[in-house]
Amino acid sequence: MTHKFSSGTAVVTGAGAGIGMGISRRLATLGMHVVVTDIDEMRAQAVVADIAGGGGSAEAIRVDVSQPAELDRLAETVIARHGSVRVLVNNAGVETMGYCWEISAERWEKTLDINIHGVVHGCRAFIPAMLKHGEEAWIANLASIGAFGSMPQQAPYIMSKHAVQSFSECLYIELEQVGAPIHVASVIPGMVKTSIFEATAGSDDPVDGQHHRQVMYDMAMAHGMDLDEGCAVIVDKIAANQFWADTQPGMTADSIDKRIAFLRDRAQPKIHAGAQAILNKAREAAL
Template identity: 60%
Template sequence: MTKEEELFSGGVAVITGAGAGIGMGLARRCGAIGMTVVVTDIDAARAEAVAADIRAAGGKAEAIRVDVSRPEALDVLARQVFDRHGAVRLLVNNAGIETLGYTWEIPAARWEATLNVNIHGIVHGVRAFVPHMLRAGQEAWIANLSSIGAFGQMPTQTAYIMSKHAIQSFSECLYLEMQVAGAPIHVSAVVPGMVKTSIFDPEAGQGEKGMGEPESAARHRATMAHMMAAHGMDLDEACRRFLARIAAGEFWVDSQPEMTRQSLDARAAFLTEQTAPALNETTRQLLGLG
């Protein structure tokens, strides 16, 4: 029996944005090790499809439509889950969207959606669930989706990058708050490197009317999608690694440690040397600058 099976089997996992991507992969892994999985997503059909796959494989899962950009929706979700199941052993604040384009070309509605989902969705996920976790008095785990992008810069991915910088610092402070409060809640920052998901698919950049990316983003999105398909880690393998390290109580939970180390080293050098931000060769290639 693995460590995650020992700790998590029989418990309840709540995963936001679990209708696709890393959320979906983590939901499947949680179901496979014997957890009851609450699959949430803004797209009810996608959430139900993932829950149905878990049930078809012999697991336990239910789907709930949740818009994490609305704090009150997360309050309702927390009450609903704790009333139904009594306790939550694992909360994964995963929901997030990628937004590309020059800062001044991204519509205001797209900016608001990106920040509300990527930052406020995680903050209010914690705010809504932690009081219930503390009242339950049981050991629990919270994993917040950060990113390798939390340690660098990428022009035209500014909205996403800044949101992940925010979530990394939020998770670091939350980890310390649990220590100060003496709470039996472990906190992890999940730092995916390059994992094969649908986050750069063309339709993900379209959004609803007035919420799409500028036309200039299409080329960068296509380049990133190609790179991810060619070089990304298999989704299920990445999620297996993530869950094992969350169960181990690690704060730093990444998919590709060498990639993380390179990013952290570069960030440390940037801060220590206090140089101006610069376009490195990889960034120039991604942006088609030669």
């Protein structure tokens, strides 16, 4: 099915590292021209250079997805240059660690603006032109295995991914209702070796959150799926018009089964064994 991505233009947000970078490289390898966007233009340029070095076609544009006007300008720029966008991947996202009451208001707003509003306004900015163009197109929004559970000290990220999953479901139905030839995928990475848990400038995690972040990073590096392997799985599922573009279906099924049981039984929220193990390791690291 990936022959569908042998030409045309793709736009990937937050593509300067991690899954956005991996998806950009995969789409370029298949033959698409990839618009690599990131708030850090130097990182985006590095990905473009990597793609070009492998014989692919790409360009870099700096975009802050937390600003809807920048996504509007991105859509206008790309459509003016290339005429249409066949693949849109709303990938940009950040992790925020710590107890809810210890995270600053600024960090709360930044996380939700990037993780939720970046997806919403990315779709809002590009879909009208996709509809007008009238050709088959694909939108992939980055959710997470965390969209089906809960995790202490990761509330901003977890709640944002619940929101992205819900938004993508609604978007899928709306586009189907109007008969649009636009396919929607919810991308659900399980455990993949990415930089999402690396501390970034301005992350301002509380002390407990810093330890939690390090444990999550170490676990992903030790046990996560290879980045390029995971991104190849994701792109294959997007090309096959699958809504559930998950990297590890078994992990997805386990998380959803637990969620179903929680809702069916109207149970009290609790820390599951895996989450408790992570918290224990973080506490040990803090000592």
